[in-house]
Amino acid sequence: MTGPTGGLEVGAEVEVDVTAFAHGGHAIARHEGQVLFVRHALPGERVRAHVTSAGAGERFLRADAVDVVVASPDRVVPPCPWAGPGKCGGCDLQHVSLTAQRALKAGVVREQLARLAHLEVDVEVEPVPGDDAGLDWRSRVEFAVDDAGRAGLRRHRSHAVVPVDHCRIAAPGVDRLEVTEHPWSGLEAVDAVAPSLGEPVAVRVPEDGSGPVVRERVTTSWSGADGTTVTFDREFAVDARGFWQVHPGAAATFLAAVMGELDVRPGERALDLYCGVGLFASALAEAVGPTGQVVAVESDPSATEHARANLADQPQVAVVTARVDDAFGVARPSRRGTGRRSSAPRRAARSPLLPPSADVVVLDPPRTGAGKAICAEVARLRPRAIAYVACDPAALARDTAILAEAGYRLDRVRAFDAFPMTHHVECVATFRAG
Structure with a gap:
């Protein structure tokens, strides 16, 4: 079935050879010049693809692999009967062995850093403690x-x-x-x-009134600046619907990765941007000690309320309730074309709680990344090291390029399989000045 221009249209089925795996959980195939992003397929396979939708301007097509003509050796029977074309959309890699899933994700991280940051980086996706089969983990x-x-x-x-x-x-x-x-x-x-x-x-x-509060415990360890082992064991209160890592082992794993790379020293000044309920801020506070300072910034009022309570015994921490761009005094873009009455950029004044400099910075932005303005402001603080926790490799790669322009080189990237059976991957990147 072809469209008016001769290309495939929605509803068509065609046999295609799958050549690569793309960011977003799709395999890539081509048919007479058209690019198909095919779910439930693997590189090296030949599949019958059912076209489900067209991309913007019909530059590409989305499709499902409804039959496998030639299978990859990495293909397995999905452990969930609800995984597959037309079924649950939560897991897009149930048909792939766990080892191959991690290899595909590592390839995506490498490809994004090469394409967007022009860096060749060797990345291996590490398992997160707490699941051996990639099942029974999502909390x-x-x-x-x-x-x-x-x-x-x-x-x-x-x-x-x-x-x-x-x-x-x-x-x-x-x-x-x-x-x-x-x-x-x-x-x-x-x-x-x-x-x-x-x-x-x-x-x-929707909830009736305020939702319940739950408690999470994080226990982990890493090597400190003096080479000794630092042990961290702390509880955090968080709204049940608030942000917390969904993999039971993720919070401890990411915290150890960040703190092990930063080598935070007593008396230093640290920033925790997009701090949530204070996980990184708490560890930073222990590391800088009573003579140091930690400033934690988070836009969600409920999260910062919990952060203040969670960190009440660490007076060296100041928690700021603000968007990170507002805290830095960065003007938000104009809203022209949105239909809102005011189209002028929002002017913001830098928070007096934000220091003029910092020794170390932790960035844990949303999926869209920190962006050019925030990366520039972080660089102006002249930290000796930046730890960036990223849930999207493309956003990480874009911000890596921005930080490089500001004088910060990518020192190391670790990738973690915090979302088995899905295409998602978490990265912890370390940047250093010079």
């Missing part, structure tokens, strides 16, 4: 609710709800809530949360 799952009140998971690129029996990557505590076995009439979603401390909770969305 926070949002179940969508359909018009009939049934809870399930969303189909890929759709609002349709797939009424699964249970999620195979969900932690046992999530499964114990049996969310999919109960009616939830009148709700949009149910968030199932299995914290490391206490009982799992099911949060109704």
Whole structure:
């Protein structure tokens, strides 16, 4: 089935050879000059692809592999019966062996750094302690609710709800809530949360009043600046629907990676940007000691309220409730074309709590990355080291290029498989001046 210009159109099926794996969890194939991003396929395979949608300007097509003509040796039977074309969209790599999943993700990180930052970096995706098979790890799952009140998971690129029996990557505590076995009439979603401390909770969305608060414990260790082993063991309060790493081993793993690279010394000044409820700020405070200073910035008021409580015994920490760009006094872009009454850029004054310089900086931005303005402001602080925690390799690569222009070289990248069975990968990058 072809469109008016001779290319494939939505609904068409065609046999294609898969040549590569792309950022976003799709394999790449071509048919008569058209690029197809094919889910549920692997490089080296020949598949029958069903075209599901067209990209902007029909420059590319999205498709599902509905039949495998020639299979890759890395292909396995998906452990979840709800994974596959037209089913749950949460896991896009259930058909791939765990070792091959990590190899594909490492390739994506390398490709993004090469394409966007012009750096050739050898990256290996490391497993996160806590799961051996890539299943039973996700401690926070949002179940969508359909018009009939049934809870399930969303189909890929759709609002349709797939009424699964249970999620195979969900932690046992999530499964114990049996969310999919109960009616939830009148709700949009149910968030199932299995914290490391206490009982799992099911949060109704929308909530009636304030949601529950859960407690998470982080225990880990790393080598300090003097070569001795530093042990960290601390509890954190966080809103059940607030941000916390969903893999039980992720928070400890990322914290050890960051602190092990920064070599924070007593008396130093540190910044924790996008600080959440204070995980990195707390470890930084222990490292700089009572003669040092930590400034933690977070835009979410509830998170900063918890951060102040979590860090109440560490008076060397100042928690600032603000967007990071506002805290630096960076003007937000104009909103022309949005239909809003005011189209002028928002002017911001630099927070007096932000110091003029810093020895070390931790950046843990959202998926879009820190961006040019924030990277420039961080560089102006002239830290000796920057630790960047990234949930998107493309955003990391873009910001790596920006930091390089500002005089900061990429010293090391570690990648972690914090989201098995999905295309997502977490990176911890270290930058140093010079």
